[in-house]
Amino acid sequence: MKPVFILKFFAVNLLFLLIAYSSTYAQVCEWRLADANYSAADPDGAGPALGSVTFKLQIRTIAGSIPNVNVLATGFSYQSANAMIPATPGCAIVSNPANVSVSPAFAGGGFAYTTVNQCGSFNQAAGSQSFDRRAVGTLDGTAITLTTAWVDVFTVTLWTLHNTAPYGGYVMINSGSGGNPGEFTTYSVSDDLANEYPVNSVNYNVPLLLGPIVTPVLFTDYKVNCSDKGASISWSTASESNSDYFAIEKNTNGNWVVIDKVAAAGNSSASRSYQYLDLEGGTAQYRIKQVDKDGGFTYTAIRQTNCRSNAVGVVIYPVPANDVLNVAIRTDKAIRTELQVLDMTGRMVRRQAAVLNPGNNKVIINTAGLASGEYVIRSSDGTVKLNQQFTIAR
16 A cells, blocks of 8 residues: 555544544533422431432433433532431442432443542532532443433432421532533543533522422413514513512523513412513513522523614503503613603692613602502603603503
8 A cells, every 4th residue: 555545544534533523522411400309208317307309410412412421420519508418328439329319211321320429518609509518420331322302310319407498408510521601620421432522501500499399480471572662571470479579681692681670579369460661672582580589580481582673762661550650761861850640630649750871761650559540641841751641550
């Protein structure tokens, strides 16, 4: 074989291997902690635990599939003031710990959870919580193919240290090496050719509660519609428990930004409706973050829109109003004014000072206690072009 031919042969094969490697490495996974199942039964008699909880680690690819995955270095983080490792195995570095059960899917691929330290000291804030313990171990096996379907990796049992909130506190998982957010380089996923794949974390900013399932807010509707005034965001709740506020979040460039907050009912068994008007609109994604008074939170689904605004100066909503009238004002300069509500006899029944900054502003007028009927809202001077009739309906 001639030297030139040999060089060409190796060059072509090297290029093929590089292309194959790049294509494989481009695959991205994500994992999450899910399916928390709480029990109030005391697992250790006179010991410190008051209950127990199980949860699962699950994994999938974001797109496509990854064959022959044979190593996962992974674990979870928890709060030692709220949860503990069961007496067996306790805080020891062990293989196949008694409180971690490998799923049938991974056990069928010959996987075992080895060299596991479940009590590693660790300090990190994630979401609204702080964590001081982390589990780290390695799942070695023959092979498994990961796809876009969530698959259980293992189930963990922890003992909880409270029989009321926060029960077992929260658990979270960092992303693996190369993933986001909260990369932890000791966590990884790789195949039998030693290719390593980035793994994103679902639970880094949204830790999993280890306690009984409580739905603080039951959403019944959530919509984002376009109007000639911008993007109209509306949502309804059937009931609320311990709710604090709703944060309207908008994403236009890959980053979620809170554009406003709306006070929640707190505790209510009656249906309630909420509305927000984004005068800027544009091509954007929206979601509602519901925040509890104890700091817990949940998100609605994401809605995508492409709403154009006609640069309206002043918009009032909702119409008809109930206990609150929102006045959205867009201005190109700073303004101090007063908004006044008059009944149909011309008598002023509400007044609200307003300090407006350049850009979009929202002024909330309290209309609680006003009788149903027709009213007029106006500005105290001509700086803000507002003189509009509206209805209060109860």
